[in-house]
Amino acid sequence: MRFESRRKRRQRELADLVFEPSWRIMLTARWPHWQRLSDAERSRLEDLTKAFVAEKRWEAAHGFELTEAMQVLIAAQACLLVLELDGDPFRGVTTILVHPTTLVLVGQRSTGTGGLVSSDPYPILGQAQFGGPTIVAWDAVSYDARHPWRGQNVVYHEFAHKLDMLDGLLDGTPPLVDDAMRRRWVEVFTREFNALRRGLPGNLLRDYGAENPGEFFAVATEYYFSKPVEMRAQKPDLYAALSGFYRQDPAARFPTVALAAEDPMSGTAAS
Numbered sequence: 001m002r003f004e005s006r007r008k009r010r011q012r013e014l015a016d017l018v019f020e021p022s023w024r025i026m027l028t029a030r031w032p033h034w035q036r037l038s039d040a041e042r043s044r045l046e047d048l049t050k051a052f053v054a055e056k057r058w059e060a061a062h063g064f065e066l067t068e069a070m071q072v073l074i075a076a077q078a079c080l081l082v083l084e085l086d087g088d089p090f091r092g093v094t095t096i097l098v099h100p101t102t103l104v105l106v107g108q109r110s111t112g113t114g115g116l117v118s119s120d121p122y123p124i125l126g127q128a129q130f131g132g133p134t135i136v137a138w139d140a141v142s143y144d145a146r147h148p149w150r151g152q153n154v155v156y157h158e159f160a161h162k163l164d165m166l167d168g169l170l171d172g173t174p175p176l177v178d179d180a181m182r183r184r185w186v187e188v189f190t191r192e193f194n195a196l197r198r199g200l201p202g203n204l205l206r207d208y209g210a211e212n213p214g215e216f217f218a219v220a221t222e223y224y225f226s227k228p229v230e231m232r233a234q235k236p237d238l239y240a241a242l243s244g245f246y247r248q249d250p251a252a253r254f255p256t257v258a259l260a261a262e263d264p265m266s267g268t269a270a271s
């Protein structure tokens, strides 16, 4: 008698899972980015999404009803980040905790500037922690999915932190394939982080990226996937470094944007 290995069995079970047609309809309606992907990308993303929904532990904040459609919308956006990455880059993601809306943290926290500590109530849309749940606010997830070209996306942000944490440090540098890529990454990210910190003109990213290098990478990831054409034009080195890591070219999903004012996409991008 031969026994199937646990890994083989898991692969077979995942292959047997169906990506429900209703999920496809939901993603088409609620996440316009979905329609920008190629058929091959969508097919891979479906496989990653169904595995993510099935394998992760999902929790809802007290009194909140988490539906399967919500799980799929969160999972699909998270898995877009790892569409071209090898292995199991979300192995550090165990639980996703979904709150209905903004959470307000209380208690002392570091403000990230000069060792100052604040005890002011602190509203957040999400949080990623070592060894803890990845938290997102559902209203922000839903809004960001519907308005995918604003440069803000709480799912991309929190799951970028989880990729950053893969090497055990939340320092704005995820595991990179070789030393040359790491050197280039550190050079570009240090320069751009310092420019944002100093408030120099011409910065594309929002100020929150200046909090620390970890937040810079998470915010840069948001822009990379949701304002890729702008990032490629205004921050080509940053775009290239992120493309080296994510192995994607999201700006290429917008072949018409360069046609400027009369392009229908430019109206969408500004909304």
Ligand SMILES: [Zn+2]
Pocket: 157, 161, 214, 215, 218
């Ligand atoms: Zn963050």
